[in-house]
Amino acid sequence: AQSVSQHNHHVILSEAASLELGCNYSYGGTVNLFWYVQYPGQHLQLLLKYFSGDPLVKGIKGFEAEFIKSKFSFNLRKPSVQWSDTAEYFCAVRAGSARQLTFGSGTQLTVLP
């Protein structure tokens, strides 16, 4: 079964710092990749997704992610974080023809004003 690893459990940054959150998955075939965000007290919302084509995908609120197939990675980036980016971020993978998504354990991002 596929698995998703998010190695950073808690990241603390100051406003305007750059962000990179790691995501690695274990599946050798075709994948669809997602990043979701969960703001405090809210449900998960889609930040961005990769299905095919350009491996650099752009999402909402200035976030982007790069799919590196050789490294089985889909890291999330943002050049300059804001206090309002404080949230938990989840990477998720859909493997092959499966319908279900497998989620990583999440990374809590705290941005200090």
Place this chain on the structure above:
Amino acid sequence: NAGVTQTPKFQVLKTGQSMTLQCAQDMNHEYMSWYRQDPGMGLRLIHYSVGAGITDQGEVPNGYNVSRSTTEDFPLRLLSAAPSQTSVYFCASSTSSSGELFFGEGSRLTVL
């Protein structure tokens, strides 16, 4: 559009009690699923359904039952609640092609 609606938002149960978490979506999505969210463990799939009358187990199905009699509804039943089922539960749905999940607002369940 309402999207994915879950009820109740909060529930406290005693060990051994039963209850049903309701989930309804108005987007005509074929796929529906239930996840539980626990600190440090992300979201784990409990059960899912690819259409009316079809359900299957996810990663952590024990202690939970589901049914899918209509496209819109996908209730999750706890037959005999245990403290280990204290969690936040999310229902989610998607179309057959996108894979993108749309989540409900969650149901926080505490089992004493």
